[in-house]
Amino acid sequence: ILQQQLKCNPSTAELGVELFYYILPLLNEETTNYLPTKTLFFTCLEKLGESHICGVEFEMPRLLGRILKEPCLSEYLSPHFSPSNVCTANLLIMYKSISQEIGQKYDVSFALLSKFDVDNWLHMKNPKLNQRSQFIEIVIKGLSALGSDPPVEAMMLHGLYRKHLLTVFEFQFPEHYGEILASLLQSSSGTTDVAPIAISVWVDVLNSLAHPTQIHIKISLREQLRAYAQNQEKLHYQEILETTELLARHFTQERLQYGLYGLYPKCRHYMDVYALLLGMIGHGLIISSLNTHQGLVSDKMCEKVWPYIRDMFAPLIAPYSMQNVKENMASWIQQLTDDRSVLLPWITADVQCAQKILNSFQECILFLLHVLPGKFYFDVDVLALTTIISACGIILNYIWQWYVTTYAHGSVKEHILNPIHQTLLVLPWHNFWPSLNDLEVMLRVSILKKLRCVSQ
Incomplete structure (x- = not known):
């Protein structure tokens, strides 16, 4: 019914969004162990997410906040997180929020960050030079947070950060060449507040240059x-x-x-x-x-x-x-x-x-x-x-x-x-x-x- 109403009257979207978030607390051991309620709730979340949240830019920050607050709900919420077409300001805010919450939640962070199409963002949104610099800073901090010898369970996330950094490095080269080189030198000096970065990050950059x-x-x-x-x-x-x-x-x-x-x-x-x-x-x-x-x-x-x-x-x-x-x-x-x-x-x-x-x-x-x-x-x-x-x-x-x-x-x-x-x-x-x-x-x-x- 809500999906039909949304097509006829977009102003009713808020009702579907609130129902989506109302159902989330109902997902507990008791309801998920009973197949009929589990199927009902999962189906409702899937359909409401597809119609009322996925692809809606102003809904992304709230959805992301809920995922980061309750990682156990990630499997139900992450499929509807779609930051690819958001404006640059929101993209930077959300990317930074995820990177600051890495902790031990490597799988959740990877699932979320893999949703960001950095190459598409650079070519379609044409971010300003200072916005790209902000993105570089976030990625470098993310790489530093994972350290010079990332744990095995963080390798996929580490590889994703490396890919994103290299994408910006090669975009309109050499606009960010000196900046990234200086950042890597500083992050490798052992004098910053964060751990030094992995050698593999350096090898990526050297291979790009070579x-x-x-x-x-x-x-x-x-x-x-x-x-x-x-x-x-x-x-x-x-x-x-x-x-x-x-x-x-x-x-x-x-x-x-x-x-x-x-x-x-x-x-x-x-x-x-x-x-x-x-x-x-x-x-x-x-x-x-x-x-x-x-x-x-x-x-x-x-x-x-x-x-x-x-x-x-x-x-x-x-x-x-x-x-x-x-x-x-x-x-x-x-x-x-x-x-x-x-x-x-x-x-x-x-x-x-x-x-x-x-x-x-x-x-x-x-x-x-x-x-x-x-x-x-x-x-x-x-x-x-x-x-x-x-x-x-x-x-x-x-x-x-x-x-x-x-x-x-x-x-x-x-x-x-x-x-x-x-x-x-x-x-x-x-x-x-x-x-x-x-x-x-x-x-x-x-x-x-x-x-x-x-x-x-």
Whole structure:
């Protein structure tokens, strides 16, 4: 009768809605154990839900509230929850409400969130930039709530959050690229109020950036990074420059605020991810620079590329001079380092983690040497030799100068120097033609090494 009245007079809809909610408290053990009443109530709820609630936007918040309050009724109510066509404001409110009530109700949360067609919302509702940012924030918090190692029963929900985040990440790329990257870095830092996110979330984003190259945490760096450099199309030159600056800024701030023993104690869980991320951006920068500045000779190309690579990796691999950074350092670190001249990038226990980042740094340098153009000579017989010397010599000179100013100090310990030396020794130093000044510096470093040995 109510369904017929609704067709003839839509103003009677409220009566059907109230009857729907009136029946709900009648569902108890006594009524559901008696088949006739169970069938009657279930049939009424199904028909009233279909005709008076499902697809009615202003009924969705009330229905959702009831589901969240009484999850035991979810099987009767969830089929009528249909948020796909609601306005953006209501969608954000409801999505947030569900995400805040996750608790241990993973199955209920999944059933509700799976009703949100995020791709359809983005294309049909065309939400504003700030509304999409709100959605991203909610999803990141949801992923953080599930932690870095989600329980088995939450894996479907976790996968749904990942899918929703990736959908927004790829929508009108790169509008939310920097925002999501910064959010993931912050959520992985171990300094937020919520648990860190799972590595799988990072892998999703890296694979989206690397498409069609497939990124895997445990596969050889060189193979993946060079494939990425050859195939990546998503990030343009300026975006890559901004990414290197973002990474350098983030890790520098983290180091100054929490890096008494380097960054590895607080983010060692993500070292494989960070090694890939830094390597991808470094390789992307090299190729993008070559394409953007075609015809630029080696010295000018090195001058453009090297500072970005150096600064991006420095917070994770370089000692900090207390004299240069003390003013910007957290007060608690200052108090504990009054007797130090250098703040080292890692402790002995973290050498293995540090080596992962050093390997990524090494791959960037080797790739730069591999693709760097040399100065052009007309003498065909010596072309190959002069090209190698020109390309290698310039970048190796930059690396030598950086090594001397950064590591050639008495306060830098062996557990720092040994991995650094292993990393740099694989470079083609036989192509390095040192200047007189370089030779003088080498002599001073040699003397310092002897003094260190004597003191030990």
